Amino acid sequence: MAERMLHVFRNTPLGRETLLQSLHFCKTLSVALHIYIPVSRQFLMYFEHDMIQIDLDASYLISTDNAESHARALAEPFGIKPYFIQPKNYTAAQLPDIPIHFDYMCCPRGIIDLSAKIGLGYIGPKVRRIIKSSIFPILMTSGVYKAWHGITVFYGGSSNAETALRWGVHLSEKSGRPLDLFTYADIRNADRPDARLQASGLWDRVRPLLRTWHKIDQGGFKESLYAVDHDALLVVGAYGHGLLKDFVYGSKMEVIQRWMPNNMLLIGPHCVSGN
């Protein structure tokens, strides 16, 4: 079955950049693009154990009459025929339920927040909830369209990182783009990621795709991020913690998304393993 991506289209210059990112992703990975043009400020997504109400800012409802033609025009140069989602069910009037049977979803960094916050590095609470509940990865795009030519997986050896690596391998195999690994570990645990990778049985799939494995055990984590290619799609495992848990436990993912302008594919805790 062809993979499918859900994209909530915003008919603005910023929304255009986001859609271009999705189109590039879909083109590179042969993914079908399903676009939802919002008709109201809110919509609901019902996952198996959670429901999320997405509150959009008013810019999502700008010029909805020509949004579809704009989206089609943007998709045409990529050779992609987008499909437009019409909600079938409504929890309340003006509160549609959007289907969730997709393989990817594209989200700007804060789906509820003002566009200005995107440049500041901030993941809105809705995006966190989607990451936490969804069974599909979330493509978080950079502010301006930039094609990516490689895939970098942040791999620290945890089970979440292992799922992210499976997705990274899947994307690399499907797109033919090289795979880089990025591991930041202190010297005492430097061997752990290698051992985990061997134990996971993934090494045989990773080896032919692997271009570089950045193993960094010195300096701060933020400084080490300079090693990551500027034109790579970052694949990062994420727990989808709320602000409070982030405050208590900290979050590598939050640091990465704040410091890296690249496109990111976030793999939440309920994401099924990439093929």
Add this chain to the structure above:
Amino acid sequence: MESNAFLKATRAKWAVVRSDDRLLLIALAGFVGAFSGLAAVALNRGLHFMGEVFQDVHHHWWGFLLPAAGASLAAVILSIVLKERAGHGVPEVIYAVSRHGGLLRMRSSFSRLLASCLTIGTGGSAGPEAPVVISGAALGSNIARFFSLKERQRIILVGCGAAGAISSIFNAPITGLVFTVEVILGEWRASNIIPIAIAAVAGTEVSRALQGNQIAFEHQQFVIHWTDTVASLGIVVFATAASLILSYLLRSMHQVAGRTRWPRWLRPAIGGAAVGLIGIFLPLVLGEGYQSIQEMIRGTFTQGLALAALVLAAKIAATSLTLGWGGAGGIFAPSLMIGSLVGVLYYRLLTGFIPAGALTNEGCFALLGMAGMVSGILQAPLTAIFLVVEITGGYDVILPLILVSALTSTSCYYIESGSYYLRDLIEQGQYLRPGTDARVLSDMTVAELVDSGDKPVPGDMLLSDFVRILEHSRRYLFPVEDRTTGDYLGIVFVDRIRPYLFDTHMHAVIMLEQVMDDSVPVVRLDDELVDVLYRMESDGLSALPVVEDGRFVGMLSKATLLDHYRKELIVQTGV
């Protein structure tokens, strides 16, 4: 050491509770019921407070602005601050139970409480039961989510929340239980009833502990004769008519409000201002109207026949304006008042023709009118019977009460097959009745059942090549796709092309796209399985191709569908 032993013992006990679903549900039901009861008490206290604060304001000429301001503020809080949609909430709970395993937003546990407190407290003609139902249900849903309960268990806890809330707000545990099972869940099952009963008890106990064991209306003694039972049959006609008129007006007002271009927060203000204007001349229509109901039950409602009829019409209009224009609140309390007015009017009309001594007093007929109205508007006769019995503390009128409730509910059902709560859901095809195929199948998706093993054959394949595939295959239908684009084209049914298969001269001439059937209906991944089953049966097909984005995904067979249907049925009938 001691603390370790205590921790171990506690963990062991928790493990026992966690391992037995029924014990866990019972424990959580009490918890949810108590919290829902607290929410109901909070709303009740809030309404009393608002009533005391604003009781003098309505007497001023500008008092009509108060319901407008209250309803508008409620709408602002709901739609702008809390980003909730207006409405009374019960259909939302039913929809969640019917379609999404009882998933409700946490914010729903308090949003409607705030909004209805402002709407009703400032004079809006609505009741508090619907806001507390959604609050309790949302609490139950989120507690179930916190404990990672199964979908079936979550639905029961949603019911527990609703039961606890209704029990608490009316101090009526049986009504809470019956309302939940009859209206919210729609199915009577022992596994549902036990936790819901416990939640109802917990909610009632919380209410009694914090507010005292008070019933809404003072108990009156009625001596019922067979003549009253016979006379009560007439109420059925009046209550049916009043239910239908109220229902029609609610819907009309909602449609009119929906067609306006005014902002959402302004619409309830329009309805509220209109109610305020009515209230200047007829203050009885404002708020819940419990005081007037008490007078009618006591037989001390002094207004004459014409004025009572005017109040009845005004109350129906006020309720339609409040709820139809987007005010937050429920239909129970207005129905009780409208029903009691119907009963009183009917009694007074009747005693114009027959001697008054042949019937008991008009308070009894007020009760019958209340039951008739509630059962008519909700099409839930048991809820109506138990509500009236519990909030009036009287069992004397039970026989005519049963009669009126059952007959009004039936007559309303014949004229309009959906209750006030369900009508919109039914019309939009979003309500799945419990126990129906649609409900069982709604928990499965096409993607779960599709068999992707059948690889499509290209449309330009010659029959000779196809025969070679057929020799090594046990399949009887083959999906066909375009070789270049990969688009799905149709299906080749082996039994339908038999004449060509046995004619070897045709093998090198005919391509599959010439003999395939391209009129077979296709299934999409987001189609409802009940529709798929209907399509299979209407077209006499045992399998249908699943096509998404123009590409063949797999086949969905009736055998697979029915097999999973049976498994799902087992899951849904257990807990």
